[in-house]
Amino acid sequence: MNSIASIAALTAALLNVPAPAFAQPASPNIVVILMDNLGYGELGAYGGGILRGAPTPRIDELAAEGVRFTNFNVEPQCTPSRSALMTGRFPIRSGTYKVVGGGAPDGLTQWEVTLAELLSDRGYATGIWGKWHLGSNEDRFPTHQGFDEWYGIPRTYDEAMWSAADDTDNEQPAIGRNQGWDESLAPAQYIYEARKGEPARKVARLDLVTRRTLDAQVATRAVDFIQRNAKAGKPFFAYVPFSLVHMPTLPNPEFAGKTGNGSWADALAEMDHRSGQILDAIKAAGIEDNTLVVFASDNGGEATYPWQGANGPWRGSYFTAMEASLRAPFILRWPGKISGGRVTNDVVHIVDLYTTLAHVGGAQVPQDRPIDGVDQLDFFTGKQEKSSREGFPAYVADRLTAVKWRNWKLHFIWQENMYDPPQVLPVAKGINLLTDLREEHDVLAQNTWIVRPMMKIVGDLKASLKQYPPIEAGTPDPYSPPK
Template identity: 70%
Template sequence: MPKSKSIWVPLASVVAITITIAPAAAQQKPNIVVMLADNLGYGELGVYGGGILRGAPTPRIDALASEGMRLLNFNVEAQCTPSRSALLTGRFAIRSGTYEVPIGGTPDGLTQWEITTAELLSGRGYATGMWGKWHLGSAEDRMPTNQGFDEWYGIPRTYDEAMWPSLDETKSMWPSVGNRQGWNAKVVHPEHIYEARKGDQPRQVAVLDVDHRRTMDAEITSRAVEFIKRNASSGKPFYAYVPFAHVHMPTLPNLEFAGRTGNGDWADCLAEMDYRTGQILDAIKQAGIENDTLVIFASDNGPEATNPWEGDNGPWRGTYFTAMEGSLRAPFIIRWPGKVPAGRISNEIVHIVDIFTTLARVGGAEVPTDRPIDGVDQLDFFLGKQEASNREGFPAYVADRLSAVKWRNWKVHLIWQETMYATPQKLALPRIINLLTDRKEERDVGAQNSWVADPAVRIIGELEASFKRYPPIKLGTPDPYTPPEPGLMRTRP
């Protein structure tokens, strides 16, 4: 399959993809496990140059990489909500009104019109489960069990809210704030941990506080393992989406791991995450389904930027909430024994939206044809049938700001921002970086390479043309959402 020169997939191309996907449905459906670390930077894992350099070896994840394929140029969106939206819908978050972390006051998350991976695979007979942070809607009708998942345990928003009910000097290291001491739930309600089954009302089971933050990954893993064993025993194909809590701030280990490395909380959390990953891999092996299970381990974002929980961006520059490589590049490992070549490493560009389209093909599902799908099918690339990715580049948004464009080994910056706390600066002229010779993005080589602007502008033009035909959903859009023509209101699978 030739390289795609377009980032947005036109309607005709989507139809073509559905034609190629359909025959896979006749084959045995593999199980799919997607483990998603939270804000795990490029330089954290041993296999990416971290591990013991970050205070804790990561033997289980490193071994997983040796058993499958490791990407050096896997790209995500700049914030948690946009990345998770892109992963589950195959659409850049700017299209779905999910382009920034919600603050409150308006409907947040995905409209029910969006179609998730869980819905596609559920429609093909898969059991679907999720455990962990959703961050794509805190109203009950937008929670995971109303977006294709059969079961869910986790939080609707994010883990830094664990500090809210812990703002009590008698219980926590964090000081009280304002002119009154302690937490006042009447001012802002704390976030709850939920348990839900499809068709039932989500149930609040606990308040997310610092103590529960410490135990989240143990609980997430335990429930995911039980789901894997249960469905392996029944012979039903399954899709397990496992977004871990680590290493999102506050980066606090389970008490069983506290002090284990001797290198502080952050290293203890890295050790725990490696252990939890191993528990899930062990469950797959013990169930006898290793060869029938596609496993992905990835991160949703670049590293944390807030003291004392800063992460590591490896050889790159910047943190999440920017368009720097330290924000965009994240770890990615895929294993499928006997199908994905073991030990393969690639610097070809893959974007998180591609996972949606690829998993659709794996599960024998058809991608939607009534909306633009930005993800491209990367299965043949992952299987080693071709050396090149089916993607050459993509637009990089930070919130609703088109900040950069990546194309091959080039980066064209339109807005310059090095860290999430830096002020974005609109550039008078684009800044062109050769990522092969300048991993820290320090030298503008636009004077010698102004030609790079041409493919970058083409990517922008195609995206803007698609916006005219399919207007993006506005942030805070309530349900029911009906797209303007030519989009059509879909029937949920």
């Protein structure tokens, strides 16, 4: 080190000045941290944390530094929520309205234009680490849908239980233990690594051992991506769909026993730590002010024993149109653009992220198809007081089950738990979500006026589906819409 550099380094150390940041690109970086089945009531910032056995200081700090949403809405299942995020379209349009079991055709057609494709066309580096769940064949993997690199699984973590390679956690009931499963019946699933333009390669078999260590790999690879692109001065879109706290909810061995409150609490502590690793990488690269961080969950909490999630004050479970299914944690941080400490109860839907993040990246959303997401950038940044969305239709699979508008909900089909049979109601139930968080009292008779604005939402969607027929689930590529 020459003398000038030595003096500069010493001066910086004495004044506690941070190391010079990498040259920041004109376009802002976008980091989306998506948790899997993280219920509304799990985080400290949402009334959970220590009540669930583990504080969540890193995510709570993120909420304090940005804006926290109490009426952010998702789709009732994993695949539909991820489809909505990637396309800005209600999944009923894309044939991705439900989770599909192994062996059936699944995923987004290549005709869909993903958020990664939009941002890639604007010069962004794009990466995903974790569950894709939007296509389990090679030609529908993320690296064929706009991502430069991917590490993760095509479908779901349930499949880690097929082989029951690790059943040592005595808190959990026996998981599978090879009760009739072998690879000739249902092939084992794998963790993949892929880069755009190259075939994906299998890295490891997905089982309970690799499931436990997957989020450590996700965090390490996402951090490396952030560092590489920050150093190169290239704008990036980092999509980090962690596996936690999806069932089987198992912590990394490094976290097992850490809280003393069981494996679920240990997994919650790990989830907070992994989020902190991503945030630390952004800070260490000196790009915090030029990076929009999105923290969200794709669904409400788990409904299956012994991994049930906590959904705060809301009733029901995911795979329904109850608030426990639709409302999820959602936090945004963008220093200098978003004021810290703000909380809002205005309606936002996960499809809005597509349109808004495209705007952030300077991209134009497709004009040849209906896009359901609305641009919320002015609302998110505080330039606009109210959300640009008042409501949305709530589908459970291909069933129009309810509609939300402002602080009201109209149920057409009643189903409280994913394991309950859906019941078509002879007369819709009207719920005031401000006075009846548990959705116990039908007040439609006193408030029939709400039917008009709510049915307009339904009518507009039905007219759009007639004009632009939805893609059938399982439609193969190539797909072209009917003229």
